[in-house]
Amino acid sequence: MxxxxxxxxxxxxxxxxxxxxxxxxxxxxxxxxxxxxxxxxxxxxxxxxxxxxxxxxxxxxxxxxxxxxxxxxxxxxxxxxxxAKKKQHTVTIKELRFRPHTDDHDYNFKLKHAKSFLEEGNKVKATVQFRGRDIIYSDNGRDLLERFADDLKELGKIEAKPKLEGKRMSLIVAPAK
CATH class of the missing domain: 3.10.20.80 (Translation initiation factor 3 (IF-3), N-terminal domain)
Structure with a gap:
């Protein structure tokens, strides 16, 4: 045998x-x-x-x-x-991009997507892109990202605070589960 x-x-x-x-x-x-x-x-x-x-x-x-x-x-x-491999869930990062002067309707649309991403168990990276002279409005970008994090606080927790890297400011929100 x-x-x-x-x-x-x-x-x-x-x-x-x-x-x-x-x-x-x-x-x-x-x-x-x-x-x-x-x-x-x-x-x-x-x-x-x-x-x-x-x-x-x-x-x-x-x-x-x-x-x-x-x-x-x-x-x-x-x-x-x-x-075991089927039950394994890989966490992906979904990115949403904003500009410093993003309108309320666009913001709410992207916020709705971010909520669905967090409910699925994915991380969300929100990025504010500054072009040309927009960098002088970095305070607006920071306020936008803080507002975004505040609107998502019941679904997720902030993993990385807003920070400026070159001409981009980004924030990462992880699911609360």
Missing amino acids: GKRYKQYKNYNTERINEDIDAPKVRVIKPDGEHEIVSSDRALVIARGLELDLVEVAADADPPVCRILDYKKFLYEKKKKEKD
Whole structure:
């Protein structure tokens, strides 16, 4: 039985059948019963049930081995990893751009988008772009960003205060959850 799984040896950390070199192992049988036996005896038990001996906890004293169908074990392990990856949520940063003299209607439109982004669990980066001589209105940009942060305080918390970097002033709001 050990030879048909040699192809899997490089991809998994578990040792199977003849690859287990510990003198004594704790064997967990398919019915849940366990006992401490020599690795040779455990291999005989596994072959008697036409299953494989798989080392699942090599660091334990003695190492823990299970008697099971190795291909089914690999399939279930791969399936669990795939499900865990699906449930994982990556946080993205959504950017909204303003000008120092942004009108109220445009501001409210972008505020509505920012609220939906925060409800989805994404971060929002609000940026005020200064062009040409607009830099003299940096106070207006700071006021706009502080107003923006104040309007979003029930949905998120300020992660980075407004700061001027070249001709851009930006603020980052993270979801409150």
